[in-house]
Structure formats: C-alpha cells, structure tokens
Amino acid sequence: KQEVTQIPAALSVPEGENLVLNCSFTDSAIYNLQWFRQDPGKGLTSLLLIQSSQREQTSGRLNASLDKSSGRSTLYIAASQPGDSATYLCAAPASGGSYIPTFGRGTSLIVHP
Amino acid sequence: EAGVTQFPSHSVIEKGQTVTLRCDPISGHDNLYWYRRVMGKEIKFLLHFVKESKQDESGMPNNRFLAERTGGTYSTLKVQPAELEDSGVYFCASSQTGFGTDTQYFGPGTRLTVL
Numbered sequence: 001k002q003e004v005t006q007i008p009a010a011l012s013v014p015e016g017e018n019l020v021l022n023c024s025f026t027d028s029a030i031y032n033l034q035w036f037r038q039d040p041g042k043g044l045t046s047l048l049l050i051q052s053s054q055r056e057q058t059s060g061r062l063n064a065s066l067d068k069s070s071g072r073s074t075l076y077i078a079a080s081q082p083g084d085s086a087t088y089l090c091a092a093p094a095s096g097g098s099y100i101p102t103f104g105r106g107t108s109l110i111v112h113p
Numbered sequence: 114e115a116g117v118t119q120f121p122s123h124s125v126i127e128k129g130q131t132v133t134l135r136c137d138p139i140s141g142h143d144n145l146y147w148y149r150r151v152m153g154k155e156i157k158f159l160l161h162f163v164k165e166s167k168q169d170e171s172g173m174p175n176n177r178f179l180a181e182r183t184g185g186t187y188s189t190l191k192v193q194p195a196e197l198e199d200s201g202v203y204f205c206a207s208s209q210t211g212f213g214t215d216t217q218y219f220g221p222g223t224r225l226t227v228l
Binding site for chain 1: 117154155156157158161169171172204206211216217218219220221222
C-alpha cells in the first residue's frame with residue numbers, strides 16, 4: 001500500500017526565502033508524481049506533474065524533482081512571496097501499478113511580508 | 114472556460130438524512146473523479162467515471178454512497194443514510210484523458226457536516 005508523507009507539516013517564513021518542501025513515498029513503482037496547491041476554501045490546483053522518466057519539472061519559480069530510487073520528491077520555491085501562502089500537496093499513484101493518486105497530508109505554508 | 118463547479122458549497126444535515134452532491138466537470142472532459150478529505154486526514158480517491166461508466170469505484174467507503182453520471186455530463190454523489198463519519202470535504206475533478214496522462218482540474222469542494 002502506497003503511503004505518502006510530507007515534511008514539514010507547516011512552515012512560516014519571511015518573504016524572499018527559498019523553500020524546500022519534501023515528499024516521500026513508499027512504493028517507487030510509480031508512473032508519475034504530482035504537486036498541487038490548495039488555497040483556503042478552494043479546490044486543488046495542479047502545479048507540476050513529473051512523469052517517471054523525468055527527473056524534474058520547472059514552472060516559473062517552482063521546481064519539482066523526483067528520485068524514484070529513494071522514494072522522494074522535492075518542491076523548491078524560489079524567492080517566496082506572500083501569494084505563495086497555501087497548502088501544498090504531493091500525490092503519487094497507489095501501489096501495484098495503479099494510476100489512482102495517493103495524497104500526502106500537505107505542507108501548510110505561510111509567507112509573511 | 115468555466116472550471117469544475119460543485120453544488121452545494123456547504124451542507125449541514127442530521128445523521129440518517131440523505132444528501133446529494135453535484136459536480137459539473139469542464140465541458141468536454143470525459144473523465145470525472147470524486148475524492149474526499151476527512152478532517153485531519155489526507156485526500157482519498159472515491160471513484161472514477163469515464164463518460165457515464167464507472168471505471169473504478171474501489172474507493173467508495175460502503176453501499177451508503179451512490180455515484181451517478183447520467184449522459185456522461187454532470188455527476189451526483191448521494192449519501193443515504195448519512196453517518197457522522199461521512200463529514201468532510203468532497204472534491205470533484207475532471208480531465209480530458211485519464212489518470213497519469215493529464216492534469217486533473219479540481220472543483221472547490223462541498224463541505225459536508227453530519228450532526
């Protein structure tokens with residue numbers, strides 16, 4: 001059974017800092033891994049989708065890496081801004097070659113001015 | 114282009130009552146998914162429709178939950194009778210192609226409270 005763990009659970013930083021959010025998963029036989037953002041009272045917004053053949057994906061100030069062998073993914077946020085404040089969720093497919101995503105509990109990020 | 118919409122945004126009902134949640138996917142998206150987040154826990158998959166057919170309903174908790182997608186457009190998720198442990202936020206998502214190949218677009222969720 002796939003288990004996804006996100007560390008830290010919460011993070012509060014001043015504006016401008018570079019951040020690293022961690023995601024670990026127990027079953028490395030995954031097709032892809034996805035990072036989402038959730039704002040309070042809103043749905044999830046897909047940030048980055050990394051296929052298993054890729055090592056990383058970049059979108060603006062966001063960079064996500066994937067290391068299947070170690071069962072880890074990292075979301076790097078450069079030059080954080082108050083607008084980055086949200087909960088960040090990592091999702092990896094369930095075990096057994098399934099495509100069904102297993103979510104972590106998320107990292108709640110606050111970037112203060 | 115309109116995103117995924119869900120109705121209602123909030124629902125408060127008493128144990129034993131029935132509640133029906135609705136999801137309207139993005140137009141043209143054949144794939145529709147339901148998820149649930151119980152307070153303090155992670156988001157969990159409930160089921161997946163491809164058009165009007167249930168592709169995978171392995172995440173449905175029990176037979177008190179019934180999902181339909183008549184005509185392959187909007188979907189409903191009925192809980193009957195509701196129990197206290199059904200409280201949580203129910204998310205719907207849609208995509209053009211299936212899992213693993215395409216981004217899922219999520220709705221804002223329906224917050225269900227069972228008293």
